[in-house]
Amino acid sequence: MRNWFKGGEPWIWMTGGAVALSLLAVYGVVWMTAAQGLGHWWPKPLVETTITAPDGSSQRVVGELRDSEEISLHRLRESGYTIDSKDKYTSRYLFKQGNRDVYGIDFKWIPAPLLSEFKYPKDVISIERHEWGSFFGYLKSVKENRKVVAEGAAAWAEVQKRLLRSNELFDEILSIEKHDIGKVNYQLERLRLKQRKLELKGDLTEAVQAEIDEERAIYDAQFAKLKSRLDALRAENQRDSLTAEVQDGKVIEIPFAKIADVIQPNDMSVIQKVGYYLTKFYEFIVDDPREANTEGGIFPAIFGTVMMVLLMAAMVTPLGIMAAVYMREYAKQGPLIRVLRISVNNLAGVPSIVYGVFGLGFFVYFLGGNIDALFFPEAHPAPVFGSPGILWSSLTLALLTLPVVIVATEEGLSRVPRSIREGSLALGATKAETLWRTVLPIASPAMMTGLILAVARAAGEVAPLMLVGVVKLAPSLPLDLNFPFLHLERKFMHLGFHIYDVGFQSPNVEAARPLVYATSLLLVIIIIVLNMFAIRLRNRLRETMRGLEGV
């Protein structure tokens, strides 16, 4: 034993343990996000049970079972439950009872000793609504213009039929609200700015004014037409409603206009559940968020992230490569360039929030403020570029990721064997030709690696974006069909910020939690895929280089 100890064997195991712990932590985090995120869309069974109230009576509880944990009875008693038990611990369940409009809260922890047996009645329905979150209850009847058209067992078939119709109407309403009216509003705003601009210049003659008024009249007319069409559609969508009984026996009427989807989760086959899962997953990817981001999809966040990262890549690639080529190929290699190289390296270690502060002060307030004063006096006092936006965000992140690209490109350039350059020069090529035709192409995988790492870093970075352009809810995407199509001054949504915002700023954290896990999962997948790709590329590059060195 002593020899075993002296030989150092145990310490080797200790160091091994450190590696094992780190590995477990990484895969634990990934597994955790995946497990929690992937389960989000699976229809959960609805439990029916009863809870014993303090006065001894029992009440019916209907809801999804979301979580359970062991908890100290102390804490339960402190929060007002009377539980007769000698144990120190018991378990409790997190119920999603839904029906926020009826009960005020939709999530509730209930101590297990107060609950009776769990039942899974087949006829309980779960309604996904456009507002107020989920509804759980027992279907009673379907009404058309306040008259009952189906009751009891027949009601379910009727619900599905009428839901299709109301969903179609809803989609049309949404499309008019979002696209057509948005377009008209955009044009009206453009006219207002045009008029103001001319006014400032003193060029607003009566003829021009008449022209503007005429154009405005056209848009106003369009607006009125759209408005009346909307009103008609809305009225039509109010036709049907359903009534259902909630857990305490109250009967509630819900118009179909407010219903997004209805299912009977306890009566679904596995295939139906898979289908439901896929639909919901699809909706998550392509829909706009609802209910203060706690429900619906995350399309604007995905779009914003991709857009911002693309803009950033477009800026960081040429700049980073130029800086690397200059430092490696053209600058005189001396102490000065060594200092520069160290500085660039170290910029990668500067906290990202510092870049955010710089971006806010320099890009937004200084550059943006001056651009506004010069080019957009008509918009005053509303800022155009003088407030955080996607352009400034991508610029800030470009600055942040520059060191990554520079370092990777430099590494690639330094690995290109001397023999190749010398061969090219010996054949009479100029330095530019050597670089352009041989060195840079050979080093291009290194640049790609740098770029991918930069993109991965930018996609996950949140702290600086909070200062320079990200918002919790952007009214419009930075890219749309209105001229000039790309709106660089607009604020945008971002996956990482979405996680922070929904997870920590939203009033209903419990409700948002699965959605945050799902968003996290998406972000993790994007970043892992990008990184794996970069690692592969780099390894391949190194092998190629090793091969070239023999040439």
Place this chain on the structure above:
Amino acid sequence: MEKIEASITSAGGHTGRRMAKDKLFKYVMTFGGLSVIIAISTIFFYLAGVVMPLFMPAHMDDLKPLPVPAVNGQKSVHLAMEEQVEIGARVADQGDVTFFSLADGRPLLQERVGLPESVPASTFAAGDPRKRTMAYGLADGRLMLFKDDYKVSFTQDPKDPKKDIRAIAPGLVYPLGKDALVLDDAGQPLKKLAIQHDGDGTTAVALTEDGRLLLAYYTSENDFTGESTTTTRAALHELRKLDGGVDQLLLEVKQRDLYVLHGGRFISHFNVQDKDNPVLKQTVAVVPEGERVTAAALLSGGFSIIVGSDKGRLSQWFQVRDANNHNTFTRIREFKPMAGAITSVAPEHARKGFVSADEKGAVNLYYATSERLLLERATGAAPVRLAAFAPRANAVVLETAKGDIRVAHIENEYPEISFGSLWGKVWYESYEKPDYLWQSAAASSDFEPKFSLSPLTFGTLKAAFYAMLLAVPLAVMGAIFAAYFMSPKMRGVVKPSIEIMEALPTVILGFLAGLWLAPFVDGNLAGTLMALFFLPFSFLIAAYLWHLLPRQFTDRIGPGWEAALLLPVIVLVVWLAVALGHPVEAALFGGDMPRWMSNELGWTYEQRNSLVVGIAMGFAVIPTIFSIAEDAVFSVPKHLTSGSLALGATPWQTLFNVVLLTASPGIFSAIMVGMGRAVGETMIVLMATGNTAVMNLSIFTGFRTLSANIGVEMPEAALGSTHYLLLFFSALVLFVFTFFINTLAELVRQRLREKYSSI
């Protein structure tokens, strides 16, 4: 052959163009490269440039004399300025108010306060300068309340239609009507007066000629049209007699406290919140025996009194509440004394600054919170009698004993900042004792901002400390194993995993830490602590058990797979610790360890605490340290280790005595880089702590870091305010700190590399 020749000629034929292209390429690259480098260095210079004004001294123009004529031999009693510093007002003792241009002293308007006929004014009082209320006390025991008022109007410039011309029309208004209000029913002349007026009511305190100290409270009601006001005296009370003659009356702006200066060196504090029942709370000597108070004024907000003595001493006083909720009027700080007796003290309207003048004609600008003497200026021989600030504290107007008026513009944007106020303890108004506090904004306008960076810096270091406590052992030991003992096959799995670990967005780590780990630790505190404690021992036990297994079995797996073998051990130990956690808590801690700690030990326990941050941020820092340290260990020249092994040392002995010794600078630099990362990390601390700026080392409480503070407050900070600049300053501190630490680490690494290549 012909082909080659042809191509050579064609190539040669374009030599000129090719050379030009070559040059162009070079210039483009050089230009691009240099501009990128310049852009990057802009970050530092920009941040420093923004922060610079914070540390610039205050500036005051020369005191410009203005030829404002005196009014029929009346003495001035008060000076005022309007917000744009265009017009000044001089109030004389018998009701004449002269409005004059601050540019050239030209009188603009001469207006007379409507005092009752043949009743001379016997005294004058000015209320809070921001509210502009003033009053004359009359010889028949009445008082007359008025305000100076400036109406701003804009008219279009006839020459340039884009521009508006601003016109300011001065005048007097009478908020309580043009009739004098009765204060003393006995009709005695008022000798001293103090007044405060706001929409709810008006309080006046006066000393009558026969030595009575009267407190009156008036309420007023507007009629339906809002044009005329009826004012009724709601309360009248005679205050207790005080020793010595009354020198000055100071009524605080919220009309709750009255301070009476009497006997030359005493201040008596009355609580006058209940106007029917004012209470004398305390009498305090504010200057030592033999000195006399010559000037006193309330700072803006009405909490503090600045007292100036005949020896030039200046001190700040306010009420301090002790543990028993008992207020004591306390001396808070002394300012650098002036040479002569203090003749006048005038407060800024919205901040805690004041200007004081002495009989030798010197004028000093002070700031209370930061205890700074900002400016010293001599005006000449004549002592300064009156002084007043412009509403935005950007100008000061003075009147000397000779009656001439002087005005000077002041640039003094950031008086709150001094080394002491940033890093030391400061005694803020209405606090029990000096403290380190960061509290940048509040709803009320007379709020004293608290800008101590100490708690934030402390929080930053605390976060880094707990993160490093977890990360350094794990990362360094892991790096040693990965670089030196691990089988190459496993290395192929571990290295990319660590890179993934490094790439994981911190927002996800923060989210998991805040919403999953924090509640989990809260509910399973004993289990978590046990897991952390027992894990290392379990490694040793597992190692020994493995050692005891028959060789033919263990040899089949071979060395280098220890880490993989330990994976199930970790899972088992963590599971066991958590499963045992609740029984342990039930047996030892009454079933709830956090509660037990706060009840039995008095330790504060917060759900989002340093333990949680330590784990989450440790996770974020591990890969940084791991990669660099692994690189350092791995690149130790092989002949060194082979030599050691050949001489009979075990692998561990070789590692410990040869490899680590050689690689230690590399490991050190790895830890430095990790430290840099931990210091600047934002999202994890933002999400996994409560972000309260407290200063204690306990692992069970939270903190607020510089970076999280920037993230939270930057979007709300007003452009150009002290708060905004201080956030920039925090960013600069972070920048410089991490840049320095990383440079140091990089230099160490480069030296190491040179050493490796030489051996």
